[in-house]
Amino acid sequence: MAMEENKIRAANWFSALRDEIVAAFEKLEDTQGSGPFASQPAGRFELRETERDGGKGGGGLMSVMRGGRVFEKVGVNISSVHGQLGERAQMAMASRPGMAGMAEDPSFWASGISLVAHMQNPQTPAVHMNTRMFWTPHGWWFGGGADLNPCLEYTEDTASFHDALKARCDLHDAGYYPRFKEWADRYFYIPHRKRARGVGGIFYDDLNTGDWEADFAFTQDVGRAFLEAFLPVTEKRRNDGWSDADKEAQLVHRGLYAEYNLVYDRGTKFGLETGHDPDAVLMSLPPLAKWI
Amino acid sequence: MAMEENKIRAANWFSALRDEIVAAFEKLEDTQGSGPFASQPAGRFELRETERDGGKGGGGLMSVMRGGRVFEKVGVNISSVHGQLGERAQMAMASRPGMAGMAEDPSFWASGISLVAHMQNPQTPAVHMNTRMFWTPHGWWFGGGADLNPCLEYTEDTASFHDALKARCDLHDAGYYPRFKEWADRYFYIPHRKRARGVGGIFYDDLNTGDWEADFAFTQDVGRAFLEAFLPVTEKRRNDGWSDADKEAQLVHRGLYAEYNLVYDRGTKFGLETGHDPDAVLMSLPPLAKWI
Numbered sequence: 206m207a208m209e210e211n212k213i214r215a216a217n218w219f220s221a222l223r224d225e226i227v228a229a230f231e232k233l234e235d236t237q238g239s240g241p242f243a244s245q246p247a248g249r250f251e252l253r254e255t256e257r258d259g260g261k262g263g264g265g266l267m268s269v270m271r272g273g274r275v276f277e278k279v280g281v282n283i284s285s286v287h288g289q290l291g292e293r294a295q296m297a298m299a300s301r302p303g304m305a306g307m308a309e310d311p312s313f314w315a316s317g318i319s320l321v322a323h324m325q326n327p328q329t330p331a332v333h334m335n336t337r338m339f340w341t342p343h344g345w346w347f348g349g350g351a352d353l354n355p356c357l358e359y360t361e362d363t364a365s366f367h368d369a370l371k372a373r374c375d376l377h378d379a380g381y382y383p384r385f386k387e388w389a390d391r392y393f394y395i396p397h398r399k400r401a402r403g404v405g406g407i408f409y410d411d412l413n414t415g416d417w418e419a420d421f422a423f424t425q426d427v428g429r430a431f432l433e434a435f436l437p438v439t440e441k442r443r444n445d446g447w448s449d450a451d452k453e454a455q456l457v458h459r460g461l462y463a464e465y466n467l468v469y470d471r472g473t474k475f476g477l478e479t480g481h482d483p484d485a486v487l488m489s490l491p492p493l494a495k496w497i
Numbered sequence: 498m499a500m501e502e503n504k505i506r507a508a509n510w511f512s513a514l515r516d517e518i519v520a521a522f523e524k525l526e527d528t529q530g531s532g533p534f535a536s537q538p539a540g541r542f543e544l545r546e547t548e549r550d551g552g553k554g555g556g557g558l559m560s561v562m563r564g565g566r567v568f569e570k571v572g573v574n575i576s577s578v579h580g581q582l583g584e585r586a587q588m589a590m591a592s593r594p595g596m597a598g599m600a601e602d603p604s605f606w607a608s609g610i611s612l613v614a615h616m617q618n619p620q621t622p623a624v625h626m627n628t629r630m631f632w633t634p635h636g637w638w639f640g641g642g643a644d645l646n647p648c649l650e651y652t653e654d655t656a657s658f659h660d661a662l663k664a665r666c667d668l669h670d671a672g673y674y675p676r677f678k679e680w681a682d683r684y685f686y687i688p689h690r691k692r693a694r695g696v697g698g699i700f701y702d703d704l705n706t707g708d709w710e711a712d713f714a715f716t717q718d719v720g721r722a723f724l725e726a727f728l729p730v731t732e733k734r735r736n737d738g739w740s741d742a743d744k745e746a747q748l749v750h751r752g753l754y755a756e757y758n759l760v761y762d763r764g765t766k767f768g769l770e771t772g773h774d775p776d777a778v779l780m781s782l783p784p785l786a787k788w789i
Binding site: 271278396397398456460463464467468477483486487490491492493494495496497 | 563570688689690748752755756759760769775778779782783784785786787788789
């Protein structure tokens with residue numbers, strides 16, 4: 206029963222974090238009172254409930270803001286889904302340490318938040334954040350991460366983004382930031398382009414230290430760290446000017462981002478293969494992208 | 498020795514077909530003397546030689562026209578590559594009938610032509626064509642196809658495109674068109690969107706009737722049929738007007754096309770996994786695409 210309560214607490218946290226992020230992003234829109242795009246209306250999120258497997262497998266809430274003053278397109282999805290894993294996912298999971306039982310009982314429950322922001326001003330960086338709890342009868346774990354994807358790179362912005370993530374990681378385990386930063390460097394890499402998709406961040410998966418409370422507290426702090434890392438960079442850059450070449454660089458960089466998500470991203474593959482709403486799964490794709 | 502000569506004849510044909518297509522497309526640019534985009538210079542192909550595995554595994558010629566009067570971006574690639582298949586491709590191939598020998602000797606040679614056109618005018622359809630010959634010590638085969646991808650669909654254009662393909666197919670085998678049309682319907686389908694990517698065409702693979710001359714002649718005719726099917730539709734529509742909503746529909750349709758190519762297309766996966774030049778492999782991606 207304790208775990209049933211934990212699932213509810215996790216799902217409630219992802220929902221509360223969504224509310225906090227949505228409020229912070231709409232405030233960014235409201236405070237863009239001068240500077241680029243100030244003459245157009247402040248952007249607002251549109252909400253839509255999503256379903257998995259016609260609602261029988263759970264669902265979620267998709268929130269998308271389009272054509273704002275600061276955000277060209279940003280999506281914040283939460284979902285809580287459950288059911289039986291398909292054969293492929295089941296086999297993959299059964300091969301993990303301690304998870305052989307998945308071969309007999311492939312039940313799962315998962316809850317999480319996922320966010321991707323594509324910005325109006327090429328001086329402000331695109332960003333991604335995701336955290337989730339996964340549960341099966343054979344074990345539970347947390348995973349997630351956040352990474353910054355500027356098309357114009359500023360060393361000091363990269364440093365401040367990483368510093369904010371590190372500060373929250375260090376509250377839990379001095380080994381977390383170095384390990385999860387390196388994991389992000391490996392994970393957010395585009396092999397066919399032989400380059401990183403952005404300037405990194407942190408990534409973690411299969412986190413189960415045996416102490417659910419501690420791992421949940423860390424996952425909550427990753428969500429808090431995201432806002433602390435992203436908001437200052439955006440506030441600092443959002444009134445800077447840009448050239449046509451900068452806008453072009455942004456559109457081409459978004460093409461790279463789309464390549465990564467469609468070819469490599471685990472969450473995208475999982476979503477498309479398990480029959481989740483394609484618009485929610487592909488919410489991460491850019492509003493406009495270019496391949497030259 | 499006969500097969501060595503056949504390889505050369507196949508590679509020479511793909512090269513000659515490239516020349517014919519390039520000439521026909523530049524002629525379309527030259528004859529766009531009035532109507533949309535007539536005031537800008539006629540588009541011309543830029544050529545670049547490509548390499549696989551630093552040139553040790555063969556290479557090709559990539560031809561791309563950008564920002565023309567009729568074509569917003571069109572790529573025509575030819576390549577002849579050879580070497581040893583990687584473990585994954587080797588296993589997949591060894592499991593085919595008669596191909597068990599691939600497990601011992603994974604040598605391969607392949608030559609082909611690949612074309613994707615994204616158009617300026619949303620009234621004219623995007624199009625794809627590809628034909629190739631594949632050889633291993635254990636067998637050879639031809640494959641390819643062509644399909645039409647209009648964002649604004651006209652029943653009569655779809656019919657005339659299919660009629661031209663059928664006419665050439667019927668010269669070889671009355672069963673080819675129905676079989677290869679149905680194969681295209683299955684192959685050019687986007688499962689997560691539950692829709693076709695366009696209005697179809699033909700697709701074939703593993704074609705080896707035991708008569709190399711006949712199968713080569715058919716593959717040549719697929720190339721000829723492509724021009725006969727595509728040019729009239731483009732000439733008919735290229736001066737038609739369009740609305741902002743039509744242009745928007747074109748950009749969104751291109752997003753779908755990019756999804757298909759990055760998530761499902763076999764040639765794209767093969768190219769990225771075997772280390773071919775990523776710009777040549779991803780030449781098919783649209784110049785500009787939108788996800789709403």
